[in-house]
Amino acid sequence: SAVISQKPSRDICQRGTSLTIQCQVDSQVTMMFWYRQQPGQSLTLIATANQGSEATYESGFVIDKFPISRPNLTFSTLTVSNMSPEDSSIYLCSVRGQRNTIYFGEGSWLTVV
């Protein structure tokens, strides 16, 4: 499976600020996704990161709050804008690997204070 690295791994942020999370994959992948996992909860898909075009957002998530970039087939960023305590979550980058399986990065643990 692909090696998926995320930065930062953990951060404490002030409310009202924005934070950009980076996801780097060690091989080219066609599909990249961003998920959110709120404390003690399941995983929810935020958006599909499309290479060279705007991301496709799921219901309940908007570009102004979660802008996503994907400049090439190995890299993507997710920005969490104007953060509030409700944004405290694990943000997970994922990719579609061989046999169409989905693998997750290590996650970025964000706490908003």
Next chain:
Amino acid sequence: GENVEQHPSTLSVQEGDSAVIKCTYSDSASNYFPWYKQELGKRPQLIIDIRSNVGEKKDQRIAVTLNKTAKHFSLHITETQPEDSAVYFCAAGTGTASKLTFGTGTRLQVTL
């Protein structure tokens, strides 16, 4: 859209016993059903998956069954060990779109 329900939310078994976690899905177009194990403070790890052209799949102590007619699938862990303690998530998706809808998770505790 797809809706995945998962039961039970918590499960406690004694070491050596079997554990079964069940999921149901709503979208008949779903054809890919992975299971993830998430240990505390770590990422979800894929442990087994099944596709709609197969009714059962086994990998050592782990097996998954799929009933497409009833739209449910289950994870079976035999001879449980303390290291099996974790949260398990089922998911459903379509092979081409690769978007997964996750169940709510089952916290499995294996006691000595």
